[in-house]
Amino acid sequence: MPDTGEQLRGSERAVLSRYLVERYAAGESLMRLAQDTGRSFGHVRRLLMDAGVTMRPRGGSRPRTT
Structure with missing residues (x-):
C-alpha cells in the first residue's frame, strides 16, 4: 500500500x-x-469500524501463567 497522508475518496x-x-x-x-x-x-x-469489523479486545494475546 502506498505510504501517503492525502485524503482518500471513493474507490481509493x-x-x-x-x-x-x-x-x-x-x-x-x-x-x-x-x-x-x-x-x-x-x-x-x-x-475498519465503517467496514463493519468487530474489533478485538485491547492488549493482544498474552501467554498463560497458571
Missing part, C-alpha cells in the same frame, strides 16, 4: 479499507496497520 478509500480488513482479520494490529500505511491509528480504526 474502498481499496484501502478492503486491504486493512484483510490484514486485520489475519491478525495484524491496528498500530502495525497504521505504521505500514502511513495513516493514523484513528483513521485505520475508523475505516
